[in-house]
Amino acid sequence: MEKICIIGAGNLGVAIARGVVRAGLLKADQVILTRRNPDKLAAMQQEGFVVTDNNKDAVQQSSMIILCIQPKQTAGVVAEIASGLHAHHHILVSTVTGVSTTEISVQLGDRPIPVVRAMPNTAIAIAQSMTCICAHQATTEQVNQVINLFEALGKTLVVEERLMRASTVLAASGIAFFMRFMRATTQGGIQLGFDAEDAMCIAAQTARGAAMLLQENHSHPELEIDRVTTPEGCTIEGLNEMEHQGLSSAIIKGLVASHDKINSIRK
Ligand SMILES: NC(=O)c1ccc[n+]([C@@H]2O[C@H](COP(=O)([O-])OP(=O)(O)OC[C@H]3O[C@@H](n4cnc5c(N)ncnc54)[C@H](OP(=O)(O)O)[C@@H]3O)[C@@H](O)[C@H]2O)c1
CATH class of the missing domain: 3.40.50.720 (NAD(P)-binding Rossmann-like Domain)
Structure with missing residues (x-):
């Protein structure tokens, strides 16, 4: 070129x-x-x-x-x-x-x-x-x-x-969705005692590590979750509480709402 x-x-x-x-x-x-x-x-x-x-x-x-x-x-x-x-x-x-x-x-x-x-x-x-x-x-x-x-x-x-709208939601809007998750993690970290800068550093590096486990090990999220969830431990306690509050459901509903909205963007 x-x-x-x-x-x-x-x-x-x-x-x-x-x-x-x-x-x-x-x-x-x-x-x-x-x-x-x-x-x-x-x-x-x-x-x-x-x-x-x-x-x-x-x-x-x-x-x-x-x-x-x-x-x-x-x-x-x-x-x-x-x-x-x-x-x-x-x-x-x-x-x-x-x-x-x-x-x-x-x-x-x-x-x-x-x-x-x-x-x-x-x-x-x-x-x-x-x-x-x-x-x-x-x-x-x-x-x-x-x-x-x-x-x-x-x-x-x-x-x-036909998958370009879904690509827009998952990849382009996806940046905002993952950012919101990391902001929430940071806010939780502050409540648990970290200052904002340290909480965000931990959230971002942990998100990066999680993503790289999938990309480099060609692993599956559930397999990696199994590795950190000890029976009766604190991770499964927190994860199940998030699911009781609708974490996966909220994310899927948000993705579908975002997908529906693209149709009306130019109206
Ligand atoms: N931002 C993202 O993450 C992202 C990701 C994937 C796809 N997209 C898509 O990419 C497109 C651009 O997004 P954006 O966030 O970069 O928007 P943006 O910041 O509003 O940029 C659009 C640019 O187009 C210029 N423009 C408008 N009319 C023009 C004309 N007749 N000739 C030449 N330039 C003109 C505007 O400048 P002037 O007003 O000075 O002309 C403006 O700088 C959108 O369709 C968006 O959906 C965005």
Whole structure:
């Protein structure tokens, strides 16, 4: 890839830009960032990124175009850049929540432009994203190009498009859900006598250790729970109390509510 452009360099767009440079995939001057108020990207410009408010120019100079705009802005931006996109030269990657590849293709006038949807999360800024990917009218080579970019920024999983909404809930919103769990753990730790900083340090490192036990040992949560729950011990006492209060049920209901909400996001 010679250059990529990120159309809509807000929270996610800036995180992707910094991530690809930190991972050594591209130099900052190979990443073009656009937004309507480019003055808000002055710090990025100082870091060497190319900053502009001209989406068409950015597309013309790039082989991969990553859309990081809000859902309601998508139709207008796609219409604006459509005539500058060419099937043999461009890959259009959309991170936009709730907008399908078919909708984007229709907005492109049903031309055979490869469209890839990617659903990362904000941990992309530290190369620890979970990014789910699905593609439309793209060759294996083109999909691999997108996978390679996001693999440098964490883990990727290619999914069927019908699972993209579920991917949004589990991976993108998932950051907020796990954060809330760790905040609650921190608050509990404070009640048990730790100061806030120490309680959060313990909560975050314990969460990281739990996740790595699953990833590195290819273990199962229930097996790891069995290992720490002594009969009549304090862990099973606490765990069962959390379940009596509806922990698993609350999490599953929250995920389903979040999934239902995506449908109405653009209304
Ligand atoms: N944040 C996440 O964790 C996350 C994760 C996965 C997917 N997503 C999806 O990614 C998309 C972006 O999310 P975000 O949190 O980064 O939103 P955001 O911070 O609001 O960024 C959107 C950016 O788009 C720019 N923009 C709006 N219209 C534009 C136009 N016509 N041309 C160029 N730029 C334009 C805005 O800047 P100006 O107003 O200056 O133009 C803004 O900086 C959303 O669809 C979201 O659902 C987000």
